Structures are given as structure tokens and as C-alpha cells.
Amino acid sequence: MTATTEILLLLLSTALVNNVVLVKFLGLCPVMGVSKSMDAALGMGLATTFVITLASALCWMLDRWLLAPFELGFLRILCFILVIAAAVQFVEMVIKKTSPALYQSLGIYLPLITTNCAVLGLALLNVQQSFGFMKSVLYGFGSALGFTLVLLVFAGLRERLALARVPAAFDGAPSAFVTISLLSLTFMGFSGLIS
Amino acid sequence: MSPVPTSADDGALPALPTLAASPHAHGGMSVAQVMQRVMLALAPATLFGFWLFGWPAINLFAVTIGACLLAERFCERLMGRTSSLGDGSALLTGWLLALSLPPWAPAWIGLLGGFIAIVVGKQVFGGLGQNLFNPAMVARVALLVSFPVVMTQWVVPQPLFSADAPGFIDSLRITAEAPAHPDAVTSASLLGHSKTELARGITIPEALASGPQTLFDWTGLRTGSLGETGTLLVLAGGLYLLASGIIRWHIPAAVLAGIALPALVGHAADPARYLSATQHLLSGAALLGAFFIATDYVTSPNTPAGQLIFGFGIGILTWIIRSWGGYPEGMAFAVLLMNALTPVIDRYCRPRILGRRRDGRALEPTPIDNTGGA
Amino acid sequence: MGFLDKIFRPLTRSEPWGVHPDERKRPASETPIRRLPPPPLLYLPLSQHVGAAAEPIVRIGQKVLKGECVATAKGNISAPVHAPTSGEIVAIGPITAPHPSRLEMMAITLRSDMEDRWAPLEGLADPLARAPEELARRVAEAGIVGLGGATFPASVKLGLGHRSRIRTLILNGSECEPYLSCDDRLMRERAGGVIRGAVLMRHATGAREVRIGIEDNKPEAIAAMRAAVDGHADVQVCVVPARYPMGSDRQLIIELTGIEVPAESRAADVGVLVHNVGTAFAIHQAIDLGRPLVSRLMTLNGEALAQPGNYEVLVGTLVEDLLAFAGGVRGEPARLVMGGPMMGLLLPSAKVPVVKGCSGILALSATEVARDEPGPCIRCGSCTRACPVGLLPLEMNARIANAALDAAVALGLHDCIGCGCCAWVCPSRIPLVQAFNHAKGELAAHERDKKRTDATRRMAEARSERLEREAREKAEAAARRAAERKAQKAREAAESAASNSEGAPA
């Protein structure tokens, strides 16, 4: 198997087959929170993609070159959170400067990327599976792509849902939950695709 | 009385007409008519399925549709809405779901499926026109994921009035799922058979040679779901829909192309591993899906470009799931996946507005050529 | 997306726009034009055109002759109103408007003396030798507005020829609305006058060529116009396919010249001007005979009408009188419509006058209206296919239903021409046009509010500035007075000190 197919398969597997949101059920908070408009969802997805990819790389280096040699495994979560928080702060400043409207629409969810369990989860999974550097970054990037895809698709569905005459009992969050569960159901079609 | 007619005189006039904007005429098409034509197009393939699989199939069909109608009325009553059974949409949903079920599936599958399709797939979102996913496919996928064994038990065709076909009374027992479901009559479908054999290390040509006769037959005498086997009749129904303007060619053509193109390439590259394009197109729910399921108005894009992308996506995904995925048939999953993408496709495939460029900015005025002189 | 465009453009562009509604032009189109005698009372609204309302120049009790001006244009975009027959002015005041809102509008009421005497009128001799401005002035004085229904003052449009160079003058004889056939009859019976009007307009605008677009469902009109056009090399009769809305100017311009008028621009910006054939005939009458616009052709049609046909009607005639002359209505018509069935306005009653822009009165029976209760949108996309402008009516409607008007604007609401194709095809019978009218009206109201807000802000600022200035002036004045008092005191003190030192106590 060539390197290209391997990379492709890894991306496909992380983005679709083992989708971080719909299969692993990580990072549900922003998926429910920032999926009211496609523009905000795309912005959130890209910001999270950036943070996840950066955090995957930084955390790998941190773990390999600092925590592992000095046997500081017990500090892993603490250090990872620190790195992630710094990356998020950085992204927040950039977005505030470059796109105030997006900053406004992301609201509290932007700093909350810090506590997005998908970010920390992926960094920890990378360490657990003892991937190499490139594979770690790809794993993070692919998962983040999957996250962005689901966020965008879900936002599209919710935009349509907002225009639908949903019965009062299901208006708002309930119908969104039904939608994402159906979305999760459809992603089961990818199961067994890449073993 | 003053000679001037003012609104003060209105008392003397007949009742004012209810306020209505133009147009004051209508083309005459109605939702019920659309649904009726689709049902008309489905009828031949359905009747063929009835004949091929006998009374149990007819029972299942009736139960599924009944469940859908009941669920629809129940939900509407709960919401205090007026009945919309007259528009035929719930009937059509039940019909399509029944056609996609194993023909001898027990009644509870039809009941549960009808309930899922209408309640979870449609009424939760607000009823007709509001659903995000194709209700029949939601139900089929939910059933497939939950009851994989029942949902992949294909019965060998036993046409009505043939010697071994169960009579009406026997059929009730089969539908009620009394345990006497003789093993001898079940078989695999082409897609399922090739998948299991491949997993055992047997190549496709060998698997086809060793498999039962009923795996593949273009006249429709094969195993499969209730309504999908009569491929030619499905095709005829689809062409009728095209001709009557109910659907347009974009989605069916793109779906079929999306299946056929990768199948051609795959089969040419490795015939031992991949089925041919003909086998892909004529087996499973390819034609039924392309003409009747993917073309569902509510859950497919509105613009020609969007419909082409949508259809092609369904085709490709179907082929991918069939060839590499964990399930033998991928049409239902593919339809749902592309349903989910429909709002995104719609958003990025808007038609060009007259006088504007595709990005929405006004066109540059063309310079006036007045050089000729009058 | 450029790459995708290239692939899909040929596929998507081949999609035909518009619809083919049931024409129902016969038998009205086969009956010759009949002239309606002057009714006893005529009501002349002051605002029968786009722009500012006209200003009455007559008194109550004043006697006027047919063709005499009773209200003059006010402002640049406006049109005067003339007496359609001879008689006496009996009232100037509000009447029920021929408009679905049931609101009132100002009108002059004229009692006919049944003599129908023309005022002394004089045509313009040898108009083709005159300056284009003079022709435009004559057209303005004659109160001619776009007779296709847009009612934009014709002279203003003629004047555009000088500001932006006009290459092609298009005469719109397509008459794509079902039921209507007055343009058809006009072209059949008075083709010479229409062509004469076209030649005059060509001169007035400086256009190089005239193209007359007629739908292929009017073979007699095409033949008559072709016969009349003989001898005018630069006037050409073009046959266009019958399809609604072919008569919309943007669509007709594409069909006849291949030019796509950019959004937010006028046809004149690309060197094209579109006028209705009826307008051309009225211009011929105004220039060659000096007759102002006091009557027009209109079609009376609909199943509820006893004698459908085409009539020459004085502007200001009550619809009631008109219907009575045409044999009355059978039973109770489900709707009275002014204009065609696709874009016409619902009339609140038959006691409203016809106006210059009225191309027909339809008395529709319940079966013709075929009104059903609206159902939910099933996203079938029929409206998208029918839309001649390439909009997504279903998406705009969904947003308007949820009060997201800005989102509807982003989808192109302002490009909507209100032709009604979408609502005509909708299987769910959703009143799409009304939704768009509502949204457009709301947005216009917002726009007005915003202008008002800006004006308010300016006034509030001016006031606070004024208050500040007044306070400052007051403070300055106070300071000045204080200083003066101080000086005074000082002076007094000095004086008293001086007097003290000067004079010894007594």
C-alpha cells in the first residue's frame, strides 16, 4: 500500500467511518450549540480544525520529548489542557481581529473549544495509540474534518428545521436531537468500510 | 346619495371578496395528483411482486400501509391538526417502505417500520414537506440496523398459484411469524451472496457459479425485496413518471451513472473482486431507488445542478457501501446520507438570477453598439 | 465553482422558463372592437400613473370639453389627467380605489352632458421634422402612460433616449396574459396607427431600429402588422413563441435582441427601450391628431360575463357601467379582476373606475379561479423551474413565513417581477405572490422608516446643537452682564471714592 492511499484511508476512516461526533460521540457541545447557521458552523469547524491539528502536533511533541523522557505521564492531562487553552486563546484573538461578526456569532462557544472533549480526547487517543508524528497530525486533522463536516451538515439541516412547522413539543432542541440521531444512524452505513 | 362611490357606501354592495393577490388562475396540479401518479407508476412492479412472492407479501404490504396511515392520523390528532390522509403522502410512504422490505417479513416489521417512518421520519419534523430524511428509508435503515437477520432473509420466489406457494391461510401464519418458516425457501440475494462469499475468500465468478439460480435474473424472477425485483416494470414506471413530468431526468440519471461508472472501472480492474455494472444496476434497489426513492421532492435538492450532484453522490455511495461496506445493499444509507447533505447542496447550487452573475452581483451592462449610425 | 459551471451550464440553461397557462382568449379576441358610449358619471383618479399624483386645475361646477386638461402633472415623474367627455365637474374628493386594499384615492367626478364634444385640438404638423424634445413634450401633455399596465409616464421613457443612447426600440405586442386580447385587436384593426406611433417614437428616442414582438398565437395580428409595416425598412415584426411571461420586458429583450439587462439597471442602460403597442397608438393619436389619452381598449372576459369582447372605454368609467354594457354578469362572479389573471388586481367591488393602465376587466367564475386552501410546501421545485428570473420561490416563501425578510432579500426577492408563474404551478396552492408582495411592502416600509429615522437623527442633533448654542450664548451674555455689573460697581466705587475725596462732608 502506497503512502498516499494510506493517508487517504486514514483521513477517510477518521472523518467518516469513525466520525468523532456521530460514532465516538465526542464534542457534542459545540455541535448542538453552534449549528444554527451554516456560516457560524463553518467558522466553528475551521477554528476547531485548526486547534485540533495544532494541539495534536504540540501534544505529540510535548508527550514524546518532555513528558515521556521525564516520566511525567501523570501531568499529561494538565499539560495538554494548557497547550489547548493557549491555542484556543490564539484563535480567539485572530478571529476577533479578522471577523468580528463570526466572533459575535460563535460567542461563548469559541473559548469553550478549550473544553471541547474532542480536542483533548484526540490528543490523548494519539498518545494511547502511540502514533508517529505525521500520523498523529493526520489523525487529528482527519477527525477535525469529520467534525467540521458533521457540524456543517447538521447546521444545514437545522437551518431547514428552523423554517419547518415543527410541532410545539418538538420545537427547538428535541427535533435537533432527533435529527442528529438520524444522522448518526445514516453514518452507520459506513461501518465496516475500512477495517 | 352622493354621486361619489366611497367605501362608506359599502353597506349597499355585496360582501367584499376575500383579499387575494394574483394570479387568479391556477395550473390545476395538486399534491394529491402528484402522489396518485407516483402510485400509478409503482403499481405494475408492486403487482409483479405480489405475484412473485404470494400472499405473505400482500399481507405485509397491507400491514405496512395500514400502520403508516394509522400513525399519521394518530400524530395529527395528537397535534390537533386536520387530517391530511387525503393527500396520499402517508400511503405512498408506506407503499415505498413495503416495497423495500423482505417480502415474507413478519407483520411486526411492517408495523414497526410504518410507525418509525411516519412518527420519527416525518411527523416529528412537522409532517408533509418538513421532514429532512426520506421517511421510508429512515424506517428501513432503522429496521436493518436493529434486526439484521430478519431484514436480510430473502425468500425464493414462489409465484401465486404455483404448487408450493402458501395459500392465504398459511400466509397469515407466515405473516404472524409462527415459527414454521421453512428453511428451504430462503436464499441470499446477489449482493449479499457475493459479499459473504468474498469474505470467505471465494471470487465473484465462482460465487455466482455456485450460487442458486435465483440470484440474478433481469426478468425479475429473483430474490430480493418485495418491489425491487421487477426491474423492467420499475423502469417502466420510472419512465412514465419522467414522461408525465412528475420527476425529471437529473436525479435518476445521476444515480444510475454514479453506480455504473465506478462499477465499470472496478469490474474492468478486478473482475474477481467487483460485480459488473449490469449486475449492479439490475440487482438490489438500484432502479427503485433511482426513480422512486431518491427523487422524493422533500428531501432532494431543487436545482438541476444540485440534483445531479445529489444523484451522483447516491450512486457512488451505494456502490462504495455495496463493494466495501459492512452491508450488502447501500441504497438506503446512500439516500439518507445525501438527504443530510441536501441543505448544503441547495445552499451552494442556487440558480443564476437573470441579470446577475452566479455570485449574485449584477451583470456588467453590455456596451451599446451604435457605430452603424441610423 | 467555475469548473462545475462549465459542465452544468449547458444542462441548466436549456431549462425553459415560464409557464403555458390556458389562453382562453377566444371568443373575445374574435369580436371586433366596440365603442362604449359615455356613461352618466366618470371618476378620474389623480394618480393613474407611477409617480406623483396630478393636481386638479378645475373647480366644482366648471364645464369642461372632451380632451380638456383637468389636472396637471406635478413634478418630473407624473402625468396630467384629461376630461374623457364633455360635461360638468361635480366633485373632487376621495373615492374607493380600483385596488384590493379597499382604500380611497382622490378623484375628480365628471357628470357627462352626453354630447361628447371635443375641445378644439390641433395635431403637430410634420412631426418627423421637429425636435425629439417637442414630441416628448406633446406626449407628456397628452397624459400618456405605459398602457401595458406599468403606467410609467411615456414621455419620461422617451426622454431617456437622450441621456442613454437607444439602439433598439421594442414594441411589446406579445400580450402573454391569458384572457386578454385588446392588443391583439388593436394590431388587427388599427395596425397603421400603431406603426405610425412606432415611427414617431423612433424619431423621439433616436433609436436605429424598431422591433415589434408578437406571440405566435396571434397570426392575424402578425399578418396585419406585417402589411402595415410595408415601406418602413427599419421597422420589423418579430414572431416570438407564446409563453408566459413573454411580455415582461426583460424576457422580451432577451428574445428579440439577445441582450440580458443587468439587475438593478434599466433597459435603456443597454440601449433598449420597450413600449406597449397601445402606447404607440396613443402617441400617434396625441401627435398627429392632438388627442390626449382619454380612452383605451380593454378586454372584458371571464366565464361570468355574458358578452366577452373588446371595448373602447373612456377612462374613468365605472366597472359596473362597463359590465352592464357588455350584457351584465351571469350570477355572482367569484372575482372581479382588473388586468389579466396572472398579474391583475382583485377589485373590491364593481363601483370603481377603470384607469389608464387597465388592460381588461375579468369576471371570473368560481371554477376558473380554482381557489384551494394552501397546503404545506412539498419542495417539488415546480416554482423554481417556472420562475423566469431564476429565483427559488419556495425558499423565499419559507423565509418570509418565518419573518426572515433579509434572508429572502439575500435570495433575490428584489429581482422578483411578480409574474405569478410560481403560484400558478404550485401544487400546494401556496399564495407565493402575495407572500412576496407582503415582503416587498414591508421592506419598503422599513426603508421609509429608516429614512425617517435618519431625518429624525439630524433634527435631534440640530436641536442639541441649538440648545448648546443657546446655553453658550446665555452663559456668555450672563458673563458679559456680570462683567458689566462689576465694571459698573467698580466705576461707582471709584466715583464715590472720588466724590468722597473731592468733597468734604457737608
Added chain:
Amino acid sequence: MLVAVSSLTVLGAVLGVLLGFASRRFHVEGNPVVAEVEALMPGSNCGQCGFPGCAGAAAAIAGGEAPATCCPPGGKALAQSIAARLGLDIDLSAVADAGPQLAVVTEDICIGCCRCIKACPTDAILGGAKQIHAVLHEACTGCGNCVERCPTEAIGLKPVPLTLQHWVWPNPARA
């Protein structure tokens, strides 16, 4: 232990320096939202919201201290546009919106005291002492400040009359 402490310290210090640098590089002046909201406000500084003028109200709304519905003259339309700008969900049913209104002087009762003239934020009332006052329709915002000041109740608000040009099609009933 020392390693742990020092590595964390170093890590924190490095990230801190990085963020400090970034905060300089990507510094944003003020809050542009306030200016945008202020542009939406009626601008008459009538003070019915309880804030000192429209600028004060805009700052309070943008800062989340006041609801988007706090401006009575702006009514529903303003609340909607502010909510759309700030991405808020608001309950419009709470907004009393009588539609646009104008102040009207009942000439029989007016005593020409000039109190209303002083109260008008847009100088929309004309007239001198002991003379009957009149309202300039173009300038009146219908804020109602004058109504309270009038000692004889000669000033009242009435809705702006509906004309053909201002008539709007009602939103059609849908299923």
C-alpha cells in the same frame, strides 16, 4: 519533582509570551457593535428607555444590560433588526407596537403655553407663546414626550393614516 515544576513553568512561560505577543499583534479597538446598534436606533434621544439618549441605550443593549426591546418608538421593527445584528433570540410578543404614530394638537384646547415645544426632541412643534401650536408631520417621531407636558391635554397621539402608497399586503395564511 523539580523537573515537573520547572517543565510546567517553562511551558507556561513560553505560552504566556506567545499569547502576550499575539494580543498585541491582534489588538482590537473598542466595540464596533455599539456604533452599529446606535446607527439602528431612532436617534431622537427621547429618553423613554431610561438611558441617557440613544447612544447610551445602544451601549447598554450591546453590552447585554438592556433588552433589544427596550426602545418604545423603535417598536418591533427595531427590536428585530437589533436582534438580527446581535444574533439574539427575543420575545417579540412583549413589545407593544401600536404602529407609527403622530402627535396631534387639538386646537380648541391649546392655550399656547409652549411646554410641549421645549419637550420635543426633534423641534417638531411650532408656535409661540399664547399661540396655538401645530405639529410638523415630517419631523414628529411619535415619542409622546409632549403628551405628558401638556397642561390641558390638548396633545394626543394618533396613528399615521394609511394611504394607498403605504399599504402593505398582509402575509398570507399558510398551512
